[in-house]
Amino acid sequence: MISQLFRIMVLAVAGWLVSRLIRGAVRPAAPERAPTPRTGEMVRDRVCNTFLPRSSALVERVGGETHYFCSERCRTQFVGGRPTPS
Numbered sequence: 241m242i243s244q245l246f247r248i249m250v251l252a253v254a255g256w257l258v259s260r261l262i263r264g265a266v267r268p269a270a271p272e273r274a275p276t277p278r279t280g281e282m283v284r285d286r287v288c289n290t291f292l293p294r295s296s297a298l299v300e301r302v303g304g305e306t307h308y309f310c311s312e313r314c315r316t317q318f319v320g321g322r323p324t325p326s
């Protein structure tokens with residue numbers, strides 16, 4: 241029968257679609273953006289006690305110690321003890 245053949249074809253296509261969907265869902269996270277291993281490292285801004293990723297922190301070396309700051313204002317406050325005139 242033609243109708244039976246048609247039903248088999250429909251089932252085959254449906255099964256293929258389902259398997260495709262499942263494979264798409266299960267697929268291990270493709271690294272589209274390479275994860276930067278150091279991104280997770282958090283540093284503390286001593287002025288306002290904010291934790292922020294090291295990559296986005298301002299760095300100031302004072303007396304052999306490295307200090308991190310969230311903003312130029314915090315950095316200036318730490319180094320000079322007075323806020324920047326803005």
Ligand SMILES: [Zn+2]
Nearest residue numbers: 285288310314
């Ligand atoms: Zn700060």
